Each structure stands twice: as C-alpha cells, then as structure tokens.
Amino acid sequence: MIEKSVRPVKLSNIRINDEFWGSYIKLVREQVIPYQWEALNDRVEGADKSYCIQNFRRAAGIEEGEFNGFVFQDSDLYKWIEAAAFSLEMQPDSELEEWADSVIDLMEKAQQPDGYLDTYYILKEPDKRFTNLMNNHELYCMGHMVEAAVAYHNATGKDQMLNIARRFVECGMTHIGPERGKIKGYPGHEVLELALIKLYDLTRDTRYKDFAKYLIDQRGQKPLYFEEEIQKNKNDFGWQNSYNKFQYYQAGLPVREQKVAQGHAVRAVYLYSGMADVAAASDDETLFEACRTLWDNIVNKQMYVTGGIGATSNGEAFTFDYDLPNDTNYAESCASIGLIFFARRMFEISKDARYINVMERVLYNGVISGMSLDGKKFFYVNPLEVDPKACEQDPGKTHIKPERQKWFGCACCPPNIARLLSSIGNYAYEQDRNRLYMNLFVGGEIHTKLKNADLEFKVETNYPWDGKISITNNKPADYELAIRIPDWCEAFTLTSSGKSIPYETERGFAVIKKEFDFGETIVLDLVMETKLIAANPRIREDIGKAAVQRGPLVYCIEENDNGPLLQDIYLDPKEKIHVVYEPKLLGGVNVLTTIAKRISVEDWGDELYRTYKEYTYKDQELRMIPYYAWANRGIGEMIVWVKTFMSRGDVI
Amino acid sequence: MIEKSVRPVKLSNIRINDEFWGSYIKLVREQVIPYQWEALNDRVEGADKSYCIQNFRRAAGIEEGEFNGFVFQDSDLYKWIEAAAFSLEMQPDSELEEWADSVIDLMEKAQQPDGYLDTYYILKEPDKRFTNLMNNHELYCMGHMVEAAVAYHNATGKDQMLNIARRFVECGMTHIGPERGKIKGYPGHEVLELALIKLYDLTRDTRYKDFAKYLIDQRGQKPLYFEEEIQKNKNDFGWQNSYNKFQYYQAGLPVREQKVAQGHAVRAVYLYSGMADVAAASDDETLFEACRTLWDNIVNKQMYVTGGIGATSNGEAFTFDYDLPNDTNYAESCASIGLIFFARRMFEISKDARYINVMERVLYNGVISGMSLDGKKFFYVNPLEVDPKACEQDPGKTHIKPERQKWFGCACCPPNIARLLSSIGNYAYEQDRNRLYMNLFVGGEIHTKLKNADLEFKVETNYPWDGKISITNNKPADYELAIRIPDWCEAFTLTSSGKSIPYETERGFAVIKKEFDFGETIVLDLVMETKLIAANPRIREDIGKAAVQRGPLVYCIEENDNGPLLQDIYLDPKEKIHVVYEPKLLGGVNVLTTIAKRISVEDWGDELYRTYKEYTYKDQELRMIPYYAWANRGIGEMIVWVKTFMSRGDVI
Incomplete structure (x- = not known):
C-alpha cells in the first residue's frame, strides 16, 4: 500500500536550541523575514524593487496604478507568509503576525467576487484569466497561496487566508478539470499539486485531492493541452526550438512515462513532490513507481555533490545524464529546496533513510550556500567552480555571480530559503504510530504524542562539526526511537551510561525499542572522518x-x-x-x-x-x-x- | 623603417604538385568552387538558400523582388570571385572565367550611377545608405569587393570588376572621411582597410592608402562615431550590456591603445591585418608596435593549440587571457584565416619566421578542419572537444556541431576557406630583393625573378607526413634561399649530394647564400618526432x-x-x-x-x-x-x- 504512515512532528512541539541551525533560524526570524518584508514593500535601498505588495494594493483598489514585476510576483508574498507562519508556529511574534494579517486583509480586498485572485490578471489582462496556463503562473501563485494559507492556519489557527485560498482554488476548479466544458489544463509551473494535498490533509475535502490527481494524471496526455492552448490563444512558445520543448514543463509525456528528470529543475521537483503526495493520498503504485524512477535518475545521474540540480542556465534546467559542468551550471537554490520537498515525501512513504541522506546533503550544502552568513544576500545560482573574470567577461558564464546579490527582481530564492529554514524542525523529526524518526541532528527539545507514549527529550549536539548526539529523556516512555545513521558515516556507537544499547537496523536507521527512563541519556557517536x-x-x-x-x-x-x-x-x-x-x-x-x-x-x-x-x-x-x-x-x-x-x- | 620589403611570389609563377595541398587545390577547383557557384545560385538541394546572386539580379533590375539573406550577403559572392581568381591565376579555366564574368556584368548593371553597390541597401533601404556603418556591413562588402577585384585583375588582366570596385570605393570616400561634412566613421566589420591597401598596391593611387589610414586612425577616437551614429540614426546597439560594448567592434579605444585582442575575432584579425598594411604603407612605427602587442596577446594568451581563436560563441569573440575552453569555444574557420592574413603581413614587415610558425599551425589545423575531405561540408566552429549529446541537449553547446554542415545561411566560412586554399602558393613563397623565402613546404615548381637572378626550382616532399624536402634547381642562379625551420623541429640537416652545406641562421630561417648549379638538389631533412x-x-x-x-x-x-x-x-x-x-x-x-x-x-x-x-x-x-x-x-x-x-x- 502506498501511503504516508509517517508525519512530521508539529513545529510547535519542537524548540530548537542548536548552535548551527539556531543561528539560521534566528537570522531568518530577526533578519531575513523583516528584511524581506521591507523588500516586498519596496523599502530596501539599492535593491531591485519587488512591487509585490503594491500590486495587491492596486488590485484591491486602495491605490491607482498598473501591475509591476513578473507575472508570478504574487508568489513572493505567499512564500514570505509561509516563512512567517513557520516562524510564528515556533515562536509567537505579534508584530510579525500583524504584518501578515495586514497583507491578508489586502488579499481579501483584492479577491474578486468569484474567488479569483492573481494581481497580474486583475490589473493587466482581466479578460485573459486561465488562457495561458503554460507560461503565466496563475496556478503557481495559487499553489503558493494555498501552502501559505495552510501554514498560517497551522501557526495561528486563523481561517481568513485559508478561506481566501479555498475560494481561489474553487474558482480554479470551476474552470479547469475533467468535466465537459472545462479547460483540460494543468500548471506550466508546478506546485499547486502538492499544495492541494496539503489543503486536503488539513480539510479532508476530497475535491482538492481529486483536483490534484487530475492535474497530475492529465499532464502530458495527448492531445496535449499546451499545444491546444498555444494555438487557440496564440501564446508564445519560447521552447519551440529547444531540445526539451514541452518537457521544459515536464509536459511532453504523461508523468508515468517520464523516466528522466528533464526541463526546468524547480518545476520538475515540485511536480515530483506533488506526484508522491498524490500517490500516497490515492494509493497509486504506478505513480509512486514513476517517482522512484525520477528520484533515482536525479540522485544517480544528475545531482551535484552539493545537492544542486540543474546543469544549465538556459531554462534553469536539467540537461542529460552525467552532464554536470561545475562552472556553467545553475543548481538554483530553489531547486535544491524542491529536492528536499521531494525527499521528505519519498521518506514518508518508504521510511527509507536514503532519501534523508540526500536531503541532508542538499540542506547542508546546496541550500544554505544560497544565503550569506548575515542573511542579507542570496545566490540563485550555486556554481561549484568560479573564476570571477569569467563571470564578467565570458558571456557563457555571466549567470554565475561571484558574490550574493541583495534582492532579485525575480525573488523566488530568498523567501524560499526562509520558509525552508524556518520549518527545519519538520524535516528533523517525523513520527509513526509508536516510533519517532530522528532524521536530522538538531539540538533542542521535542515533545510529542505517539500512539502509546508521550515522549519528551532534549538533544544536545555540536553537529555538523562533530558527530556526537546526546538524547536525554525527560519523561519515562515506551516507544521506538529510529535514528538515521548517515550514509557518510562508516562507524558509530549507541550507548547509555557508557554501555552499548541494543538496536535494530532498518532501512538506514538504528531503531531502539525500549522503555526510556526519566533522565536517561542515549549517546549516538557518529565517527566523523x-x-x-x-x-x-x-x-x-x-x-x-x-x-x-x-x-x-x-x-x-x-x-x-x-x-x-x-x-x-x-x-x-x-x-x-x-x-x-x-x-x-x-x-x-x-x-x-x-x-x-x-x-x-x-x-x-x-x-x-x-x-x-x-x-x-x-x-x-x-x-x-x-x-x-x-x-x-x-x-x-x-x-x-x-x-x-x-x-x-x-x-x- | 616599417615597410614590406618582402612580397609574395605571383601565383602564376608557382605550379603546385603536392600530395597534400595538391588534393586540396584540386578539391577547391573541381568541387568547392563549382559547388559554391551552385549554392550562390540557390541550386543546391537540401542546403539553406544563399539568395546572393538573386539579390544582384534584383538590384540590377533584371528580375523583380525583395532582398533576401543577411545584410552582408553580397560578400559571399566576392569571396567566391576571389577564390575563382586565385584558381584561374594558377590554372586557366574558361568556364569558370565565364561564370565570373557573367556575375561581374550583373554587378555592373546593379551599380548605381554614383558608384554605390550594395544590394541590401539598393533593394531594401535606398534612403539609408551609410547610416549604420556599425552593424550593416556596407563597408565590409566593399572591402571584399575590392579584394576580389584586385585578385581578378591579377588573374585575368581584366579591368571591369576593378573599375566597379574603384567606383564604389570612391562613392564611399565622397561620404566618409576627415573632410568637413563627411561621416567620421569606419567599418563595423573591418576588412576594407586591408583591401584598400591592396588597391593602392595595384593602382599606386594614394587616395586609397590615405582612406585606409583614416579608417584606422579614426577608429575608437573620441567622440566615438558609433555612439553618435546610434543616437542620430536610432540604430540598435546589441552589445550595450555586454562586457565588450564597442570593443566588440574593436572600436572602444583608438587602435594604438588597444593592448588585448578583444571582441569579434574575425573582425579583430582583419583589422589588425589592415593596421599592419597601413603601418607598412606609411612607415608608421607606433601602429606597427600596436600590431606587435596585439599579435603577442593573441599567440601568447588567446590562441588554441590548433590555431583557433575566439573563446566564446557569444559574439564569436575573444574573452580574456588564458580563457580557452575546449568544448564551448568558437574558433571560427574565418578567424583562423584572418590570423593567417595577419601573420603574413607581420612576416612581410619583420621577415621573422615566428609569424610563419603560427601561420603553419593555423593552416594545417584550424583552417582545414573547417572543410570536409570531400570539400562539400563546412564547420564554422572548430571545437577541441565534442560530446554529441551535449551539442544536442546542452543549450550552452548547441553552437558546436558534431558534423560539418552543407552551406550556411551565413556562408562566410566556405568561400573564405576556398580563397585561402586556392592562393596557398602566395603563403608558401615570398621574395626579397635577392632572396627567396620558403615559408611553407609544398611540392611543385616555382620560377621568379629576383634582383640579380632568375630562379627556377622544383620541390619534392611528402610533408606533412615526413620532414624531408628536396629542392632541385633547374637553372643556375646566384641568390639567397631562406628556408624556414619550423618551431616544432629540434634538429635538421641541410645537404647537397649528401654533404652538409653552409647556412646562416636568421630569425628562424636557414639562409643559404650560394650559386645554385643546374640540377643541384638541396635536401632539407627536418627531424619530425x-x-x-x-x-x-x-x-x-x-x-x-x-x-x-x-x-x-x-x-x-x-x-x-x-x-x-x-x-x-x-x-x-x-x-x-x-x-x-x-x-x-x-x-x-x-x-x-x-x-x-x-x-x-x-x-x-x-x-x-x-x-x-x-x-x-x-x-x-x-x-x-x-x-x-x-x-x-x-x-x-x-x-x-x-x-x-x-x-x-x-x-x-
């Protein structure tokens, strides 16, 4: 049976107190989120303007003016709200919550009577809604709105944004779907698929799951919707003469026939994440098999040692197996983040540590490389080899920047990094019926309810600088603790009061099954060479x-x-x-x-x-x-x- | 004193009978020139259309219709005529001469009353002549017309094309030049400079030399003509945001201040060749010094081991010192040919074999790689490393072709290769007052008049497969024979009847100063390891x-x-x-x-x-x-x- 029997521990049940990640989380809370709020409001001097909140004000009729920025500009706000939500879930902050509420009010004002809410179309082409699913990111923005809404609900219990998002999704469902007369389309930039499953998980409204499944199943089916859309609406098709063509969008073939990760890397891993979600939500073995094939292709043929993906800047895309140039690559921070999303879902279905091993590689290398240590500058592109002269004078390398940039006109990466780092706890701990999975090694405290136990323990570690992790139980409890043994580690010990403790090895985890005593400290010592x-x-x-x-x-x-x-x-x-x-x-x-x-x-x-x-x-x-x-x-x-x-x- | 005291031996005085080059010359005469004639006439099935001669027919009013092809399409015809001329000079061919004459008649009909002759402007924008020197190649086409006209005159003694070309040049000189009211411009794509010196050498009309010198001296002077032209005529400036900007055209600085080869590689070496010509024609030490600096930069910092130049496809351009990627380069066949032009001029001024050593490297590698062994297919781009999958699937490498192409829409390289190969004798032998320089090793016969001697000898060799060259004198004569000792050669013998003969070493040449007897055979044996x-x-x-x-x-x-x-x-x-x-x-x-x-x-x-x-x-x-x-x-x-x-x- 394909299902997720493992779920992340709630962020509110985790308190992070970790030298390494704690400083990132603090940076995100204290620097990145406020900085990005300023950026979204066009108040950062010397940085490209975002226009993001201005567009909402204009769409809401609060101020006059045109739409500005990219067609997907709205999504920057949603990613920011999601990051803010994760941060609020960990640690309340009334000012931050007020900022978010203020902009959610704005969203509500901008939302059209039928639920539609995309400021580009509202302001610029009100008659053209849903006529360019391939290029114009309406469904992408919808997806990020849904993700943010779910996270904000989880963090605050508030429904306002959730209701806005549900209305927008339902507006989309009245226009797109299998029923007669509806558009037989799907997103050009995927993310809505995985977002719909989050919405389904929260609301248990199966229409969302069915819509997600439709978007996945319909993708790449003949006759090809994108081809029809281009002809009917006379849209541009910039990839016409490329090798990838519709595979730039992962839409040249039905998803179950796609064997190789292809096209725009962020879109690809967002799609694959959604595929895994739908496979688990609908017990779809062939769909999960497609996920496994694509996963294996990425990690065995197309991934940098840093966890970066996307070998070319042209289309920010995968190229072909074993083509991994170091100095002309793309390896976008967002693509690494998407690969982490994909990894988590694959783990949640398989309970196999191999997915977390990749997640760890990506997280500690290709993701955090995207942000400067002061949290103020960001890389889109994460090269493995840089010659600054070439960045300046070789036109084939000008996409490689030798220093991080303040805020991009297209600012997908900074808020994406922020939302990932502020939800790191979700990636560290997952739980099964009576088992807790420790996937990442992060100092702090955690408490959660399992089927037969209330557990509570404290983790102390200096990871990643050394491999010693101490786990002190603050409550006597009988449960299974599954600790990932990283693939880089060739030897380890597991002790309690200096004595080895028994464990079973299961899919890359050391599983300790015992009654944990109050105050008992389990020490995992990973030999780190x-x-x-x-x-x-x-x-x-x-x-x-x-x-x-x-x-x-x-x-x-x-x-x-x-x-x-x-x-x-x-x-x-x-x-x-x-x-x-x-x-x-x-x-x-x-x-x-x-x-x-x-x-x-x-x-x-x-x-x-x-x-x-x-x-x-x-x-x-x-x-x-x-x-x-x-x-x-x-x-x-x-x-x-x-x-x-x-x-x-x-x-x- | 900066001057050319060395001049090439006339092609009509050289009969090539060489296993290696003979087959190329035969191929050019029997395959390439007739094939290209068909291509220029749009009669090659499966190849891109040239439209070249069609444009002339339309400009001449013989048929109705628009201009087709690139703005520089005329130059393909001129390069073809030049190749035909060299071939005719070596070996008369009445059919070929008729083809050429027929198209020269067409040129005459197309030429405007004031001498103007560029089919793009005649057919498409008659009011816009000389308003976009930077991008629109009028002066480039003029340059190739002049080169062809001089070659055709030398081959056939006919004046028709020469007169057409002189009229066009003079038309240009009425519009461009230092005098009040004239355009203070110069070619965006250089070649006219060196062509004008050929015209001056033939006619001894100093106006042509002065015009060439003006074009060189004015280039890159402030206020920048190209900047003014862009503003005045609202022309596009595609390189605005590039690193090179006006240096794409070698026009960002006065030529004497340019220390590094920069921008479009073909344009660069055509300019440098013209600079050397003008330096020699006007005894200009600072200009020659600039040539030396640029030469050294190319061969010591920016040249592939194959003699290719141009490290990037973007702008078909140089990048920066020591940046020589093997699998994304350009190394255009035409750029190699231009480097040979530059080398010959530097040699003619300096009499130094080091320039010919580079010429040989370029000729035997980067130039002839451009043509298939059957003479029917051509490379523009000459990579040093090819993975066919990457050519197809990595957008950064799609300019690299894993096989030669039939005929390009932009067909500069094929006729350029043809004109070089059919004039190879000019590169092999040059003469001084009483000295013959043997620069390249090519089997055949040569006779020429020196100041004090009529020489005539036969060369037999299996070069480049071995290093033995036999030179048999067919006339007793007292002269100096300067034989280049290639830089790859670490040991050699020079013998006559098995006995060493004395020689002096001078700038990379072994110079034999003696009375050569009738039938005496000098054997040069270059140890080839x-x-x-x-x-x-x-x-x-x-x-x-x-x-x-x-x-x-x-x-x-x-x-x-x-x-x-x-x-x-x-x-x-x-x-x-x-x-x-x-x-x-x-x-x-x-x-x-x-x-x-x-x-x-x-x-x-x-x-x-x-x-x-x-x-x-x-x-x-x-x-x-x-x-x-x-x-x-x-x-x-x-x-x-x-x-x-x-x-x-x-x-x-």
Whole structure:
C-alpha cells in the first residue's frame, strides 16, 4: 500500500536550541523575514524593487496604478507568509503576525467576487484569466497561496487566508478539470499539486485531492493541452526550438512515462513532490513507481555533490545524464529546496533513510550556500567552480555571480530559503504510530504524542562539526526511537551510561525499542572522518578530481585562503587532512588543511604551449572551508572539485 | 623603417604538385568552387538558400523582388570571385572565367550611377545608405569587393570588376572621411582597410592608402562615431550590456591603445591585418608596435593549440587571457584565416619566421578542419572537444556541431576557406630583393625573378607526413634561399649530394647564400618526432592534459577509433607513440598509436559519488588522427587535450 504512515512532528512541539541551525533560524526570524518584508514593500535601498505588495494594493483598489514585476510576483508574498507562519508556529511574534494579517486583509480586498485572485490578471489582462496556463503562473501563485494559507492556519489557527485560498482554488476548479466544458489544463509551473494535498490533509475535502490527481494524471496526455492552448490563444512558445520543448514543463509525456528528470529543475521537483503526495493520498503504485524512477535518475545521474540540480542556465534546467559542468551550471537554490520537498515525501512513504541522506546533503550544502552568513544576500545560482573574470567577461558564464546579490527582481530564492529554514524542525523529526524518526541532528527539545507514549527529550549536539548526539529523556516512555545513521558515516556507537544499547537496523536507521527512563541519556557517536569523494567517471568534468567532505559538509577552496589559479592545485590523497575549529571564521567553522601541491606557473614564460614535460610543483598548505560559507569574504575564485594525483594504478 | 620589403611570389609563377595541398587545390577547383557557384545560385538541394546572386539580379533590375539573406550577403559572392581568381591565376579555366564574368556584368548593371553597390541597401533601404556603418556591413562588402577585384585583375588582366570596385570605393570616400561634412566613421566589420591597401598596391593611387589610414586612425577616437551614429540614426546597439560594448567592434579605444585582442575575432584579425598594411604603407612605427602587442596577446594568451581563436560563441569573440575552453569555444574557420592574413603581413614587415610558425599551425589545423575531405561540408566552429549529446541537449553547446554542415545561411566560412586554399602558393613563397623565402613546404615548381637572378626550382616532399624536402634547381642562379625551420623541429640537416652545406641562421630561417648549379638538389631533412604538448597552466581547461603533435599537425582522438567516454582516457608520457601511414584512411594520413589507460567505468555501479579510491584502468591502444580530419566518419566524441598521468614531480 502506498501511503504516508509517517508525519512530521508539529513545529510547535519542537524548540530548537542548536548552535548551527539556531543561528539560521534566528537570522531568518530577526533578519531575513523583516528584511524581506521591507523588500516586498519596496523599502530596501539599492535593491531591485519587488512591487509585490503594491500590486495587491492596486488590485484591491486602495491605490491607482498598473501591475509591476513578473507575472508570478504574487508568489513572493505567499512564500514570505509561509516563512512567517513557520516562524510564528515556533515562536509567537505579534508584530510579525500583524504584518501578515495586514497583507491578508489586502488579499481579501483584492479577491474578486468569484474567488479569483492573481494581481497580474486583475490589473493587466482581466479578460485573459486561465488562457495561458503554460507560461503565466496563475496556478503557481495559487499553489503558493494555498501552502501559505495552510501554514498560517497551522501557526495561528486563523481561517481568513485559508478561506481566501479555498475560494481561489474553487474558482480554479470551476474552470479547469475533467468535466465537459472545462479547460483540460494543468500548471506550466508546478506546485499547486502538492499544495492541494496539503489543503486536503488539513480539510479532508476530497475535491482538492481529486483536483490534484487530475492535474497530475492529465499532464502530458495527448492531445496535449499546451499545444491546444498555444494555438487557440496564440501564446508564445519560447521552447519551440529547444531540445526539451514541452518537457521544459515536464509536459511532453504523461508523468508515468517520464523516466528522466528533464526541463526546468524547480518545476520538475515540485511536480515530483506533488506526484508522491498524490500517490500516497490515492494509493497509486504506478505513480509512486514513476517517482522512484525520477528520484533515482536525479540522485544517480544528475545531482551535484552539493545537492544542486540543474546543469544549465538556459531554462534553469536539467540537461542529460552525467552532464554536470561545475562552472556553467545553475543548481538554483530553489531547486535544491524542491529536492528536499521531494525527499521528505519519498521518506514518508518508504521510511527509507536514503532519501534523508540526500536531503541532508542538499540542506547542508546546496541550500544554505544560497544565503550569506548575515542573511542579507542570496545566490540563485550555486556554481561549484568560479573564476570571477569569467563571470564578467565570458558571456557563457555571466549567470554565475561571484558574490550574493541583495534582492532579485525575480525573488523566488530568498523567501524560499526562509520558509525552508524556518520549518527545519519538520524535516528533523517525523513520527509513526509508536516510533519517532530522528532524521536530522538538531539540538533542542521535542515533545510529542505517539500512539502509546508521550515522549519528551532534549538533544544536545555540536553537529555538523562533530558527530556526537546526546538524547536525554525527560519523561519515562515506551516507544521506538529510529535514528538515521548517515550514509557518510562508516562507524558509530549507541550507548547509555557508557554501555552499548541494543538496536535494530532498518532501512538506514538504528531503531531502539525500549522503555526510556526519566533522565536517561542515549549517546549516538557518529565517527566523523574527513574523506575524499570521487565522482563517477562518466561525469567528464570531475575525472581526476576529488571533493572533500566531512560529515554532511562538502568543502571548497577559495582564493581568499589559497591564492589565485586554484585549478593548478593538486590534492595528494596520501597526505593527512587536519581539522581545526575556527570560532571566529565565517561564524565558526571547521577548517580543513592539508599539504597540497601547486604547479609552478613561474616555471613557464610567456609561451602558451611547449613540449610536454612534467610540471614542477610547490608545496602549499591548502585551507578548505565548508562550501555553504563561500563568497562571504569578498570576490575570488572557488572550486569544489580539486585535481588529485592519479597513480597509474593497477591495470586490469 | 616599417615597410614590406618582402612580397609574395605571383601565383602564376608557382605550379603546385603536392600530395597534400595538391588534393586540396584540386578539391577547391573541381568541387568547392563549382559547388559554391551552385549554392550562390540557390541550386543546391537540401542546403539553406544563399539568395546572393538573386539579390544582384534584383538590384540590377533584371528580375523583380525583395532582398533576401543577411545584410552582408553580397560578400559571399566576392569571396567566391576571389577564390575563382586565385584558381584561374594558377590554372586557366574558361568556364569558370565565364561564370565570373557573367556575375561581374550583373554587378555592373546593379551599380548605381554614383558608384554605390550594395544590394541590401539598393533593394531594401535606398534612403539609408551609410547610416549604420556599425552593424550593416556596407563597408565590409566593399572591402571584399575590392579584394576580389584586385585578385581578378591579377588573374585575368581584366579591368571591369576593378573599375566597379574603384567606383564604389570612391562613392564611399565622397561620404566618409576627415573632410568637413563627411561621416567620421569606419567599418563595423573591418576588412576594407586591408583591401584598400591592396588597391593602392595595384593602382599606386594614394587616395586609397590615405582612406585606409583614416579608417584606422579614426577608429575608437573620441567622440566615438558609433555612439553618435546610434543616437542620430536610432540604430540598435546589441552589445550595450555586454562586457565588450564597442570593443566588440574593436572600436572602444583608438587602435594604438588597444593592448588585448578583444571582441569579434574575425573582425579583430582583419583589422589588425589592415593596421599592419597601413603601418607598412606609411612607415608608421607606433601602429606597427600596436600590431606587435596585439599579435603577442593573441599567440601568447588567446590562441588554441590548433590555431583557433575566439573563446566564446557569444559574439564569436575573444574573452580574456588564458580563457580557452575546449568544448564551448568558437574558433571560427574565418578567424583562423584572418590570423593567417595577419601573420603574413607581420612576416612581410619583420621577415621573422615566428609569424610563419603560427601561420603553419593555423593552416594545417584550424583552417582545414573547417572543410570536409570531400570539400562539400563546412564547420564554422572548430571545437577541441565534442560530446554529441551535449551539442544536442546542452543549450550552452548547441553552437558546436558534431558534423560539418552543407552551406550556411551565413556562408562566410566556405568561400573564405576556398580563397585561402586556392592562393596557398602566395603563403608558401615570398621574395626579397635577392632572396627567396620558403615559408611553407609544398611540392611543385616555382620560377621568379629576383634582383640579380632568375630562379627556377622544383620541390619534392611528402610533408606533412615526413620532414624531408628536396629542392632541385633547374637553372643556375646566384641568390639567397631562406628556408624556414619550423618551431616544432629540434634538429635538421641541410645537404647537397649528401654533404652538409653552409647556412646562416636568421630569425628562424636557414639562409643559404650560394650559386645554385643546374640540377643541384638541396635536401632539407627536418627531424619530425611525435611530441606531447603541454599548455601553460594558466589555461584552466588544459591542466593535467597533453596534446599530441607531429610536425605541424595537431592530433585528436575520436570515438570512432577509441570508443565513447574519451575523457576517461589517460596518456602515459612514458609510453612510446608509433607512427603508421594509412593510405586508405581519411585520404591518407599518419595515424599515431600508443598504449593508453582507460578508467574502468565498470568498476562503478550506479552511484554518482563514492569515497575516493584510486581508479582501476584498462590498457587501451589509442589511435590518434590529425585534428583537421576529424568528423569525416560520422558523429562521435572527439578530444584534442587528453588527460595525462602526472607524477608528484620534484617539489621546489
């Protein structure tokens, strides 16, 4: 049976008290959410204007004027509300709640009598609603509205936004669907599918589930709705001459026939998340099988070691298996976030830690790399190799920025990062009938009700800087504690009062089944070694190179520490790598150092080519920092995959 | 004194009888020129239409209709006439001459009463002549017309086209120039500058030289003409937001202040060639110094090992020093040809073989790679690394074609290759007062008059397959024979009847000063070894790799010979490389073979990343073919720079 028997623990039941994530959550609450509120209100100096709330004011008739910004501008507000909701669920904040309520009032005023609410169409093309599902993001904005509404209801118990969202969804359902006379369409940018399942989970109104299932099942069916829409409404089709064509939208084939992740990466993983949701909500084995195939394709063929996805900027898209260039990629922060959504759903259906292993990789690397350490600047694109000269002077690399930007005109990533980080607790803990899953290692306190137990415990850890996690029970309770043993970990101990405790291994989890005593402390000690990672030699860009990983963190080298021409540095796998915690560096990080070798450029004159002879090298102490923290100390080169001396090896 | 004391030997004085070049010249005469004539007349099935001659018919009023094709379409015809002229100069062909005469008649009919002749403006925007020098290629077409007219006059003695061209130039000079009321402009796409010097050399009319000098000196001066033109005529400026801006046209700075080759590569080298011409024609030391600086920048910082230039497809342009990506580059065939023009002029001024060494590299690799071995298909773009999947599915690489194309809508390269190959003799031999320079090694016969001697000799060689060149004098004569000793050659002998003969070394030439006897044979034996080439480690893409070169030929490996995943192959510098001449392969080539090692991909499962360990390898006999001959056996991977085992080396 395909179903989710595992559910996240409510955010309100989790108090995070963690050196690493706590500072992110604090940053999101104290810096990012207020900053983004200012940005949505066009009050940030030197940043591109958002126009987002202005559009709502104008749609509500409170002020005069045109629509401004992208066609999907509304979604920035919804993502912000969702982030605010998660933050409120963890920690009430009356000012923040007032901001949100004020803008929800505005939404209510802007909503049309039939429930319609998309400021672009209200202000700009009121006669053209639902005529360009492929390009114009109405259903995308609807999806984000629904997600935010559900989160805001969960956080505050308030129904106002939920009712707005339900009315908008129902407006959509009167126009789109399988019934005679309705549009046989689906979103060009997916997200509504997964949002509808959230709405169904909350309301148990099966119309939402059925609508989600329709959107999934109808997608890519012949005759192709998007083709008809283009012809009928004379819409543009920018991907006409591309290789992907309708697969840019994951709409060239019925979803169950899609075997390879293709097209716009964010759309893809949002779709796949929705597919997993619908599969679980409707016990659909073939749909879940399609999810598994697409998941495997991503993580086994198309994912960067940082958890980034999307190999090309053109279409912000997947390209093809094993095509993972490091210096022209996209690896959008939002795509990484979407992959985390997909991972969580796959876990909730399968209870398999392998999905959380990927989630952890993505979270600690490709997601948080998107935000500066002060929470004020953001990357869309997360390259694995940067030469600032190329970003400026090679037109094929100008999408790669060597420093994070303040606020984009298209500001999808910053609020998306905010909503993920402020709901991190949901990703850390999930619960089954009588089992608690500890998926991520986050210090703090948690209490929740299982079927036969009320549990309450405290977690103390210095993760990801070391692998020791202490879990102290504050209540005697009989339950199963399933602790994920990360895939990077090759040895661990589980003890209580210094003695090993028994556990069973189940799909990547160590499961402790016992009566926990009051005050009993379980200590998980994950042996955390620095390791070199090799890439499958089908990836042409990474052959002869290694990445460095310690625990969940992928490392990189920066010009700031190591001088320019990073490509001339060779790692020597025989050299020891040292770990030093530097509390003042980059908010406190473990720096890795090793003796590497650097090609002597001085050995060369002006000539570009010469008869081959072995390079001469200089020893260089190489300093490596966590990838997520790069580009926080000015502009310079950076690389993740470092050249490595290859022996001629054993010939087979 | 800056002047050209060296001039090419006339094509009519050279009879080529050479296995390698003879077949190219035959191909150009028998296949390429007739094929292109058909193409210009829109009679090639399955190829894009040219519309070129149709435009002339319409401009001449012989048929009704619009202009079709690119704004520079006329230039295709002129390049074709120039190629035909070179071919006619070597070997008369009445049918070919009739074709050319017929179209010259057409040109005459199309020429306007004031001398104007550009079919785009005549047919499409008659009121807009000379209002968009920056983008619309009028002066570019004028330049190619002049070059063709000079060549056709030299070949046939006929004046008709020469007069047409002079009238057009003079029309241009009435509108453009330093005098009050004239346009203070210059070509957006350079070539007219060098063409005017050809016209001056032929006619000795100094107005042409002065006009060329004006175009060079005025370029990039403030106030910038192009800026004024954009404002005045409301023209588009597509490079507004690019890094290059006006340097796309080499017009952002006065030419003497340009230190780095920048912008559109073909335009750049055509400009630099014109600069060298003007420097020599007007004894301009500062201008020649600028040429030297730009030359050095190209060959020491921005040239591929194949002689290709232009690192990016965006603008078909140079990027920055040491930025030489192999799989996203442009390296347009025409840019290589332009670099050869530049090289010849630098040699003619300096008499230094270093310019010819580059010319040879470009000619044997980056130029002839542009044409298929049957002369029917052409590359614009000459990559050094190709993965056909990427050409199809990675939008950043779709400009890279894995096979040559029939005839492009923009067909600059095919006729440009044709005109170069049919004038190869001009590049092989140049003469000074009493010295003959043998720059390239081409079998055949040559006779020419020097100041004090009539020389006549026969060259026999199997170059580039071996390094032996026999020169048999057919006339006793007292002169200096300066033979270039290629930079790839580390040892050579010069003998007559088995005995060494004395020579002096001068700027890369072995100069024999003697009375040559009738029937005396001088044998130059260049030791031709296969060598590995290393690239300057400032070029990030080539670090840890080697290219293979034998004589002037750069080699590559193809999937056809070596299987897919070429990037997984490691050269072992310690292994011997064998040379085998294979007469039936690719028109007859030396194949190189060696034992290389290939990473065992089978050693990997489905996982994308794993803990690093040494690769295991399989031995593989690697077959290498000359780069110019790649992609003549179907579609597949290709690479020039092959990974190479690096030792940990001596640490300094």
